Amino acid sequence: MPAVPPRDLPALVAARRLAAGQGGVVSRRQLYAAGVTRWQVRGQVRSGRWQLVGDQSVCLHNTALGDEGHRWAAVFQGGPRACLDGASALVAGGLQRYDVDRVRVSVPRGARVRRSRRYDIRQTRRWDAADVVGTGVPRTRPAVAAVRAALWAATDRQAAYVLTLTVQQGLATAPQVGVEALRVRRDRRRVLVQQVVHELLEGARTLDEAAIVRELVRRGLPAPARQVVRRGRNGRYVLDLYWPEHGLVVEVDGIQHAWVDHVVGDAVRHNDLVLAGDRVLRVPMLGLRLEPDTFYGQIGEALGVGRHAE
Known part of the structure; x- marks a missing residue:
């Protein structure tokens, strides 16, 4: 040498x-x-x-290129105003338990797009210099990236998941994501994103429960009692939906129930109810948005009405 x-x-x-x-x-x-x-x-x-x-x-070495190296290479391939966007920006910013198949890079509308078989480089009308993080690899801010990741996700389930993870893992707050969601004027997934953000904001819970009761009745299921107060061996509980004649409790879980400071209390309450002889079904609000037939079918089955009662 x-x-x-x-x-x-x-x-x-x-x-x-x-x-x-x-x-x-x-x-x-x-x-x-x-x-x-x-x-x-x-x-x-x-x-x-x-x-x-x-x-x-x-690449100034001759071994396999790591994820960080690919992110920088993707941005360089995109040009001087390129930045990581969507899920790629979130993962680069620390998002965990979320896989990205190809690095996504955005450039402004009208910018030159260089061909790349390895990276997904696209023009976007949503590009704004104010949305780009000023340190590290150029990437969109987490709240912006979360909304775009949801809009560009392959499925509605994936869209809800990436928004939820972003807030759960502290990359952005629910209000920050909500502000960015309001910037979306046209998109086929705009309504879903707003619904998920509303849930992340822990919005009008009683209204959500009222809508659930209406849907239960529409499907031919008996209406439950709501907000029933019960005293268990570990304290006083408020049950979301309760059918006393069937010994069935349905707990409607908002996003806050997946957070660490709620997990233990929810488990204690759930176990107390089961030990007292009740059956408990947990129904996530996001699940009702994404797979309503599955969860309403389970409630119907527990009530002995049939899994697909309508």
Whole structure:
């Protein structure tokens, strides 16, 4: 391996220092600005020490590129105003338990879109410089990214899931997501996003329960008693929906019931009711939005009316 001329060392050291904070990847523009020449890049690649990532990025090592490196390479491939968007931006910002198949990058409407088989680079009318995080890999702010991830999700279930995870994991608050949802004027999933955000905001719970009772009656099921006060061995409880003649309790769970500070109390109440002889069905509000037939069918089955009563 030929020795690096002393005059080239400062540029190469600067390039490696820059790459260390970008998953091992730098753009050609960054390399040239650091003083690395085109022929030096060509020589490092030919020798197998570096590798090209698309036509805009260079990886300054010869091992497999990690997730962070791919994110930077995707943004560099998108151009100077490109940024990670949607679920890709959320994952880059720390979202866990959510997989992204291809890195999604947004560029402004009218910008040049370079071809890429590896990355999903698209123009969007929603692009706004004010939405881009100013540190780290360029990406949209979590609240913005969550709404866009929901709009672009493959299914309604996935859309609800990514919005819920964003709030649960603290990347953005429900009010922040709500503000961004109001910016969406036209989209086939706009209503669903607003419904999920309403649930995340823990909106008019009694109204939601009233709507559930109306739907139960519409499906031919008996109406329950609502907000029934019971005293159990561990305290006083308020039951959401209760059929005393059937010994059936239905607890309507808002998003707050999945959070750590509610899990233990909910489990204690649930167990107390079961030990007292009642049956308890837990029905998540999001489940009623996404799979109503399944959950109403389970309630009907528990009441002995039939799983698909209408």
